[in-house]
Amino acid sequence: MRTVIYPGSFDPLTNGHLDVIQRAAKLSDQVVVAVATNESKKPLFTVEERLELVRTAIKHLPHVEADSFDNLLVDFAAKRSAVAVVRGLRAVSDFEFEFQLALMNRKLNENIETIFMMPKDTYTFLSSRIIKEIARLGGDVTEFVPDNVRLALARKFAKGN
Amino acid sequence: MRTVIYPGSFDPLTNGHLDVIQRAAKLSDQVVVAVATNESKKPLFTVEERLELVRTAIKHLPHVEADSFDNLLVDFAAKRSAVAVVRGLRAVSDFEFEFQLALMNRKLNENIETIFMMPKDTYTFLSSRIIKEIARLGGDVTEFVPDNVRLALARKFAKGN
Amino acid sequence: MRTVIYPGSFDPLTNGHLDVIQRAAKLSDQVVVAVATNESKKPLFTVEERLELVRTAIKHLPHVEADSFDNLLVDFAAKRSAVAVVRGLRAVSDFEFEFQLALMNRKLNENIETIFMMPKDTYTFLSSRIIKEIARLGGDVTEFVPDNVRLALARKFAKGN
Amino acid sequence: MRTVIYPGSFDPLTNGHLDVIQRAAKLSDQVVVAVATNESKKPLFTVEERLELVRTAIKHLPHVEADSFDNLLVDFAAKRSAVAVVRGLRAVSDFEFEFQLALMNRKLNENIETIFMMPKDTYTFLSSRIIKEIARLGGDVTEFVPDNVRLALARKFAKGN
Amino acid sequence: MRTVIYPGSFDPLTNGHLDVIQRAAKLSDQVVVAVATNESKKPLFTVEERLELVRTAIKHLPHVEADSFDNLLVDFAAKRSAVAVVRGLRAVSDFEFEFQLALMNRKLNENIETIFMMPKDTYTFLSSRIIKEIARLGGDVTEFVPDNVRLALARKFAKGN
Amino acid sequence: MRTVIYPGSFDPLTNGHLDVIQRAAKLSDQVVVAVATNESKKPLFTVEERLELVRTAIKHLPHVEADSFDNLLVDFAAKRSAVAVVRGLRAVSDFEFEFQLALMNRKLNENIETIFMMPKDTYTFLSSRIIKEIARLGGDVTEFVPDNVRLALARKFAKGN
Numbered sequence: 008m009r010t011v012i013y014p015g016s017f018d019p020l021t022n023g024h025l026d027v028i029q030r031a032a033k034l035s036d037q038v039v040v041a042v043a044t045n046e047s048k049k050p051l052f053t054v055e056e057r058l059e060l061v062r063t064a065i066k067h068l069p070h071v072e073a074d075s076f077d078n079l080l081v082d083f084a085a086k087r088s089a090v091a092v093v094r095g096l097r098a099v100s101d102f103e104f105e106f107q108l109a110l111m112n113r114k115l116n117e118n119i120e121t122i123f124m125m126p127k128d129t130y131t132f133l134s135s136r137i138i139k140e141i142a143r144l145g146g147d148v149t150e151f152v153p154d155n156v157r158l159a160l161a162r163k164f165a166k167g168n
Numbered sequence: 169m170r171t172v173i174y175p176g177s178f179d180p181l182t183n184g185h186l187d188v189i190q191r192a193a194k195l196s197d198q199v200v201v202a203v204a205t206n207e208s209k210k211p212l213f214t215v216e217e218r219l220e221l222v223r224t225a226i227k228h229l230p231h232v233e234a235d236s237f238d239n240l241l242v243d244f245a246a247k248r249s250a251v252a253v254v255r256g257l258r259a260v261s262d263f264e265f266e267f268q269l270a271l272m273n274r275k276l277n278e279n280i281e282t283i284f285m286m287p288k289d290t291y292t293f294l295s296s297r298i299i300k301e302i303a304r305l306g307g308d309v310t311e312f313v314p315d316n317v318r319l320a321l322a323r324k325f326a327k328g329n
Numbered sequence: 330m331r332t333v334i335y336p337g338s339f340d341p342l343t344n345g346h347l348d349v350i351q352r353a354a355k356l357s358d359q360v361v362v363a364v365a366t367n368e369s370k371k372p373l374f375t376v377e378e379r380l381e382l383v384r385t386a387i388k389h390l391p392h393v394e395a396d397s398f399d400n401l402l403v404d405f406a407a408k409r410s411a412v413a414v415v416r417g418l419r420a421v422s423d424f425e426f427e428f429q430l431a432l433m434n435r436k437l438n439e440n441i442e443t444i445f446m447m448p449k450d451t452y453t454f455l456s457s458r459i460i461k462e463i464a465r466l467g468g469d470v471t472e473f474v475p476d477n478v479r480l481a482l483a484r485k486f487a488k489g490n
Numbered sequence: 491m492r493t494v495i496y497p498g499s500f501d502p503l504t505n506g507h508l509d510v511i512q513r514a515a516k517l518s519d520q521v522v523v524a525v526a527t528n529e530s531k532k533p534l535f536t537v538e539e540r541l542e543l544v545r546t547a548i549k550h551l552p553h554v555e556a557d558s559f560d561n562l563l564v565d566f567a568a569k570r571s572a573v574a575v576v577r578g579l580r581a582v583s584d585f586e587f588e589f590q591l592a593l594m595n596r597k598l599n600e601n602i603e604t605i606f607m608m609p610k611d612t613y614t615f616l617s618s619r620i621i622k623e624i625a626r627l628g629g630d631v632t633e634f635v636p637d638n639v640r641l642a643l644a645r646k647f648a649k650g651n
Numbered sequence: 652m653r654t655v656i657y658p659g660s661f662d663p664l665t666n667g668h669l670d671v672i673q674r675a676a677k678l679s680d681q682v683v684v685a686v687a688t689n690e691s692k693k694p695l696f697t698v699e700e701r702l703e704l705v706r707t708a709i710k711h712l713p714h715v716e717a718d719s720f721d722n723l724l725v726d727f728a729a730k731r732s733a734v735a736v737v738r739g740l741r742a743v744s745d746f747e748f749e750f751q752l753a754l755m756n757r758k759l760n761e762n763i764e765t766i767f768m769m770p771k772d773t774y775t776f777l778s779s780r781i782i783k784e785i786a787r788l789g790g791d792v793t794e795f796v797p798d799n800v801r802l803a804l805a806r807k808f809a810k811g812n
Numbered sequence: 813m814r815t816v817i818y819p820g821s822f823d824p825l826t827n828g829h830l831d832v833i834q835r836a837a838k839l840s841d842q843v844v845v846a847v848a849t850n851e852s853k854k855p856l857f858t859v860e861e862r863l864e865l866v867r868t869a870i871k872h873l874p875h876v877e878a879d880s881f882d883n884l885l886v887d888f889a890a891k892r893s894a895v896a897v898v899r900g901l902r903a904v905s906d907f908e909f910e911f912q913l914a915l916m917n918r919k920l921n922e923n924i925e926t927i928f929m930m931p932k933d934t935y936t937f938l939s940s941r942i943i944k945e946i947a948r949l950g951g952d953v954t955e956f957v958p959d960n961v962r963l964a965l966a967r968k969f970a971k972g973n
Binding site for chain 1 (some may be wrong): 450453
């Protein structure tokens, strides 16, 4: 059985992330969506909130589960017996950063492969950062995130965050 | 009458910005230079200071005015009845970020077009960030910013900011 | 009255080109689609065929016309009293090439501005080159080109070109 | 059983290609190395020669086979019941071209996924084009290609090709 | 005698930096490794610590010395009578940022040239930022930094920094 | 004595090339401008013509000479006892191609370093290809090439080439 890891901050999960998860599910036997703690990035949602948002959004997808990690990605991947890490690529700027990370991860554990996939073309402009900015300014994000994420963003910004 | 919006942080306005403003003025009936509040970026100058620096620097240009906004850019553009948003492109790294924003803005309001223009080639290396760094280290920025901006930078850094 | 030039090889016109033409028409008073002779590129269609394909595809658009040119673009633009040249940008690789051309055109005639626009996101993958390759291999290009272009491609490749 | 296609011109196969083939083999049940006819590119080796060079170089790899195709890649992939096309990415310039192709292939057949993999970092500078140039100028390509390819290049250039 | 400056934050020095230093030493008579104070970046190591880490790591290299600076790079270079600034390039994203800086430095002092060099290809994925992240998460950085830097990282993170 | 090689097609030499030559001369004891035969590129000028155009344009520069080569660049550099190859970088697209070549050259001969330099910013848009296109269409290239090159282009295109 081939397990792949789909790591990220997911602060919060977008429809672009969901699209990649579904594509990865077609190519493997199990997808583990891995929420990085990333406290240095000062996320809008806590790791528990982000994990819960992912879990609710993927619960209809068989062979997909979510987990969080605060260690090296390759150590987490090895613990989960994953053969590969999946990353979505939207643009050239993504690509270079991802390339550096993937090369480093290969140095740290050469048994973990990295594979890159493309989200749906109408999602190439999506990023968690832009979504948060739009929600903060009162824009409508219905098209861009799952419904539970839309509600969580509304609650977060209603509190004056 | 065709109005275009030229949005940015303008922290502070540079000669590269002024160059784009003048080019945009040749192609439209009115240019609104729109200063984004952007408090999360911790600007060196307050939005009022930035707006004032822009107003002084453009006062000799007919059909150009300045305003500030703290809402979604497309909402501001619609309120001003603009047909397009103008953005300057200097380099590939600009391009990708601008592309993502423009695609998202089109999703949010498909009536607002984004057009990209090139500043004068001798200004391609200019950015507000580099200007602030040079001024902070006591370098001469006379060639790179309007005179009122040069003086404002001198005052800001003289205060030990 | 502001005239803009939209130059290209148009070998052949795609729906991505048509999309940019319609966007440019919203921002100007007249759009001249300018078919470059480009004999060195060994086009699939002759300049007369390419011009005819464009003319048929734009005939429903007011304030849009087509012409061909075999001189310097800035000279053609000046002859047509254009204020700007419009170019579509789909990707980073486009951007650099277009940037170089635009800077050179500015050196040759500083009165002609270049403005860049984005086609619809679902057209970012479109190029005349890819369309010709698909048509040559018998793929269906209905979604990607106007109907008259689809028929012209079918005739061209049926002849064993 | 999951089959993936690894398409290319392979004019000729390099160690970078072989490296991607081996990585793809770890993630799937069968890899089909698919040699594109590509007559318009005027390849150095005929499609039969390129296919033979690949077959010899992969014969020690289980679950890997080679084939050639002269139709649309997605049609070939469907005929082979593949779930995905694998492409190696070495650099930003690769990335954009590959992205365009992958988006177009998805339009033509949405059931065929494209996944991108990275060759070993010491192979990022390798390309069939550079290898042919070095061989043509009498340089030593032992490190860069399988032994049968090295011999084929030597024979080709000895004939004064 | 030709002196060149190799400036950076060196927070901390990596084997990639050391590789560029040795290459620069082959092309000049003296290399000054110049540690930028950069307090705004909130470095992990103080400027004194970073300078000490560099000095220990380069002590076996003739004609190489280390210094720190908190003024404009071109002013520091002029004070040291340098003919050029050396910068390592690993990737496209480096390139654009470095290009902007180099053009600006040329405006500030046209006598100081900037030259770009490539580190060893197996170091292209290395960055001080990634090294700190790996060390913070308990990963092994032996291959990526000089031994004194490895120990300093271990001490820093043992303190719970 | 440190010799550096500045290789290229120089079809024909531009002011951007001359600018890099002069910058390289400040950093080394001798610059050898090396004209590549490159017959596969179907140059406009023969290698003898290109060499002659370079020689005339550099004759006022001390410590700069021109030569041609038709072997591997690293072999030519070794024969001339050069420590480094100099390449001008204008843009991201240059960068990636140059990077690949430089890495390959390092594999072929690790004693030959590659250093990258930037031409004057007003020359970043210059390329031999664009110059030839402008000259072919009757545009004025006085600003972009040395006078002897301008005359040679005029003669070439007057003959109806």
